[in-house]
Amino acid sequence: xxxxxxxxxxxxLSVSFDGFKAVNDLNLYVEQNELRVVIGPNGAGKTTxxxxxxxxxxxxxxxxxxxxxxxxxxxxxxxxxxxIGRKFQTPSIYENLTVLENLEVSYPRGRTVFGSLFxxxxxxxxxxxxxxxxxxxxxxxxxxxxxxxxxxxxxxLEIGMLLMQDPELLMLDEPVAGMSVSEREKTAELLTRISxxxxxxxxxxxMEFVKRIAHRxxxxxxxxxxxxxxxxxxxxxxxxxxxxxxx
Numbered sequence: 001x002x003x004x005x006x007x008x009x010x011x012x013l014s015v016s017f018d019g020f021k022a023v024n025d026l027n028l029y030v031e032q033n034e035l036r037v038v039i040g041p042n043g044a045g046k047t048t049x050x051x052x053x054x055x056x057x058x059x060x061x062x063x064x065x066x067x068x069x070x071x072x073x074x075x076x077x078x079x080x081x082x083x084i085g086r087k088f089q090t091p092s093i094y095e096n097l098t099v100l101e102n103l104e105v106s107y108p109r110g111r112t113v114f115g116s117l118f119x120x121x122x123x124x125x126x127x128x129x130x131x132x133x134x135x136x137x138x139x140x141x142x143x144x145x146x147x148x149x150x151x152x153x154x155x156x157l158e159i160g161m162l163l164m165q166d167p168e169l170l171m172l173d174e175p176v177a178g179m180s181v182s183e184r185e186k187t188a189e190l191l192t193r194i195s196x197x198x199x200x201x202x203x204x205x206x207m208e209f210v211k212r213i214a215h216r217x218x219x220x221x222x223x224x225x226x227x228x229x230x231x232x233x234x235x236x237x238x239x240x241x242x243x244x245x246x247x
Contacts, residue, residue: 013062024223040220085167152183
């Protein structure tokens with residue numbers, strides 16, 4: 001792996017909660033335009049890892065570098081400004097606003113106090129909204145209230161809200177949970193397109209979906225890396241079968 005292409009470098013990362021190590025001396029390296037999927041049993045430390053990268057949780061030890069910038073002491077909002085976007089398991093959208101308005105309020109220019117006071121829906125904003133709406137399959141739903149969308153469409157909308165900020169690293173926690181088969185297919189296509197010009201980390205339990213999208217798979221167990229490589233490689237690993245896939 002070429003260090004020149006590494007966007008995210010996690011070295012010897014640990015975090016303890018009342019003596020329990022949720023992440024334990026973990027190393028993880030994600031390359032530019034890579035779609036990395038993190039799998040593992042419940043309690044393996046997958047969501048905690050994303051919390052550490054985005055700044056929601058403070059590391060006990062170790063280093064997190066994004067494009068060679070040390071993040072471990074950087075506040076959460078600053079990490080967002082540096083180009084890190086995070087989507088949680090449950091969609092977090094403004095259900096009383098339209099799809100267009102949800103995307104519009106996520107445009108970076110309107111995210112500061114000064115910017116919001118003078119924010120206008122100009123041609124640049126609308127061009128970006130339409131571009132993202134088409135990408136997330138909602139270009140014909142721009143005037144609909146977000147509450148009218150299906151569960152899968154709400155997931156796409158939240159991904160779109162993150163894409164409005166054009167992050168260089170996008171992290172998604174179980175993005176296809178609760179989706180229909182057709183929505184999962186479209187989400188696989190969406191994430192493949194998204195990763196063509198940014199790095200993406202996905203936590204997922206659906207192995208067929210993982211097989212469809214992953215460039216590389218990392219398996220966590222008890223806060224440590226158990227295995228890493230292609231989906232075929234980790235599926236054939238006896239340790240992974242024993243602690244995760246076998247169940």
